[in-house]
Amino acid sequence: MNLEFSFLDYAIIGAYFLIVFAIGFYFARQERSSTEYFLAGRHVGWFAVGASLFASNISTEHFIGLSGTGYVSGLATGNFEWSASICLLILGWVFVPFYLKSGVFTMPEFLERRYSSASRWYLSSVSIIAYILTKISVHLFAAGILLKQVMGWDIYTSSILLVVVTGIYTIAGGMSAVIYTELIQTFILLVGAIALTWIGLDKVGGWSELVANVPAGHFEMFKPMSDPEFPWTGVIIAPYIVGIWYWCTDQSIVQRVLAAKNIDHAKSGTVMAGFLKILPVFILVLPGLIAYALQQKGMLLPGQKISPNDVYPVMVKTLLPSGFRGLVVASLLAALMASLAAVFNSASTLMTIDVYQKFRPEASEKSLVNFGRISTVVLVAVSLFWVPLVSVLSDQLYVYLQSVQGYISPPIACVFLVGLLWPRANAKGAAVVLWTGFVLGLLRFVLEIIHKSSPFTNPFLRTVIEMNFMHFAILLFVISILLLIVVSLATERPAQEKLDGMTFEYARNVELNEEYKIERPAHRQQNLVASAILGVMLLVLWIVFF
Template sequence: MSLDFSLLDYSIIGAYFLIVFAIGYYFSRQERSSTEYFLAGRHVGWFAVGASLFASNISTEHFIGLSGTGYMSGLATGNFEWSASICLLILGWVFVPFYLKSGVFTMPEFLERRYSSASRWYLSSVSIIAYILTKISVHLFAAGILLKQVMGWDIYTSSILLVVVTGVYTIAGGMAAVIYTELIQTFILLAGAIALTWIGLDKVGGWNELVANVPAGHMDMFRPMSDPEFPWTGVILGPYIVGIWYWCTDQSIVQRVLAAKNIDHAKSGTVMAGFLKILPVFILVLPGLIAYALHQKGLLLPGQELSPNDVYPVMVKELLPSGFRGLVVASLLAALMASLAACFNSASTLMTIDVYQKFRPQASEKQLVNFGRTSTIVLVAVSLLWVPLVTVLSDQLYVYLQSVQSYISPPIACMFLVGLLWPRANAIGSKVVLWTGLALGMLRFILEVIHKNSPFSNPFLKTMIEMNFMHFAIVLFVISILLLIVVSLATPAPAQDKLDGLTFRFAGQVKLDEEYKIENPIRRRQNMVASIILLVMLLVLWIIFF
């Protein structure tokens, strides 16, 4: 089902690759300290921060997953996108001041300062393993589906090409190259996605025709509590627990705000990304509904079955004229490469700062940068070794890999959030919560896999395993909070002099000796106004699509 590409299509795709390589080459020629290589010298402006936050999050699985889920279930999956806007505001207003004032390079480093080195080792290990075993494989799996159908490439060709190209500019230019390529990639992926949505909506006959040709409830963001996929009870809480972990504590996201010029630019970047996260509902989920309406009207694959995984590539093939096809393929490549680059760069930062530097505290700046580049090369090699496994991934295993996030995120979100709000939380409580949470999450995951193949008859086990994953995330988050409170109260309190600048109670007890840690009152008011406008927009949208 590959497309017939014109010279214009190939020219657009070629221009995209030239831009990416040019940015990587430019930054590779500059001398790099560890701060410059891993945090772009903390000189990144708010616009680039916001675009980078958005682009590093959107990948090919969004194009497949959101359009496919929109086709099958409607707009309800969009709650995860709009809740992300709230989580980005939480990142900017709650977490960013502490992260930047502490001067940390990584999230595990912050967790060590707040609790203990054991917490740092746990988060470093879990993060690196998760990047390699789940994120990279999921990105390549989704890319394989799209590029095979759109370009006719087999998964080996697409995976090897994209991993190598992304690895080259990430290794050469470091964080600066990653962020500024993501800035360009944001415009490209938005242009491609908007073009397809606009053309599809015009083809279906406009908004009223779309609403008339999709099932009842497909335009609603909230579903009954009995809904197996998106119960309102899960939707109003679950996405925020996973979201706080992902948007506020995951290295691949937070590293972008750590690279900002100062707290004001970091906050502005999170607000901008919050506005951008409104768009996927309309440019990635909505195309799924458009495909459903077109299929019902006999205007898209009449008389044929349309698989959810095929929705986006089929629309690209059937609806787009020459030129637009190249633009959309460039947007797909941009989405994948931005996410892969985020994984490579953040994992190498963790390996360098949280592993190598811990064992070699006297390492020079040049040694740190060289190890960062070497570790990225290793990650690229591991990714290539993953390719044969990705070819045998089933849709079901893809879903399993995605669900792991809901099982490991609640304890980590609890540690960061409660750690900032409650100074009494201590290192012993953190150990108990992290390891208990991991055990419970993995137990649910393993039992779920077993239950799919050989269902349990025990009522309690069956109820726990079949519980909606968002409900499970809520339960695990509550258990984690209770454990942290009980264990911390039952053991000695942390030394107060070690909490300076790490909790709200001791927020002011940190020396602001560097410019990037200082806020400007005027910029703060501007960010506050923009944040309020974003919240009002979200409220209005939720009311409209209630």
């Protein structure tokens, strides 16, 4: 049975849409250069950077997937959230200085400067395809589940409406519209998620009642090595491999720090986002445990079995009073639209800077912006075409998403990280790693699908296919590092221009934009103190929930 929405619920949802469109069209009225359209003129402050990093990451699959996996397995899935806080610190302190000083628009452009144009083409192609096949599909699938359960809309209606609405303000306002709508969306999604968690915890009878009505293992962040989903051997390493790829090298994330005013604001934004990433364990995973406890007490859906994907929608329908329903639905819409806008804007940036401008280097600023808008329209159209296919996705959505990322992330994380740390890494080594990693990851994914319908009998194949996806990510990362070292040492040294300003050893060998080059000592000190506080908080939380 669908919710009966009050006038207040509809008013809150309506106000949300009005704010989003107002921001989008405010920026649409301004003249736009390519820097302004794709990177918001590089004048975004730290608070907006941090909020944008958080909002572009949190989408409806987090509401669906984290609560569903929390319902089944407990808090262990939250390791991906807390490890993200560490990865955000790595982004700010390790990668940001190189990205901003180089003045690049895109991550493939950075890879070309460090290695070769072949690496740039690889990353551009894989990123655009991955955005369509994983990010857009997963966002729409999760939104379809939520809005069907909560609003009664079918997946086609909800997907088409939200893709079109998000596409309009993204096309109109560019990166500025995306970032400043994400600032508002961060506030809305946090308020909505906190409200549901608070009400759910009150319904279950408080923390002590929650602990008494869920299995003890649900509160453990580190499961036994034999655990099929979250073995501790995978949890302590794999999230950082995936996280370095996602938080430190993925265009849809890094584009936010590229838009920062300077290194100080970029670092402060990453630290702020790191603090925000502590919250999903308590406002998105914990509701899954609350739902489990309520179900055990016969207070949610007595006598019925709840699918993991239905946990959050059922809680919204069952627990929330009038007014809060509209607030939570607005938070769900905010999460989806922020993530979709990030994908649309980043993919159009890749298509414009890494494809169009490569073929037309003399293109004017106006033509670059126009092509960016056209490419966003194309992405919207492709997304609409993809809608009928999203229903084939996995039941445990978040595990599906993390496993796919585990297959594609290790080689990319390797070439970025090793490229900064080891000057001897060269273009041939990077090319071998990227393509070998791609083939191995794709092979594992395809064989896994075949194995589910027709199990293999070969012991070696079964071991590789049935290996936990986190263990596979670790193995692939190690293989990638070894390949990069061996091939680089067996071939010629990279040219000096590929190293100056692009590795730690040669970071000072080139004069770069003075505005980005110098950090202010007072701001650096503040960022160091805030980073240390964040690190201590995470350590305490891991100890408490060990």
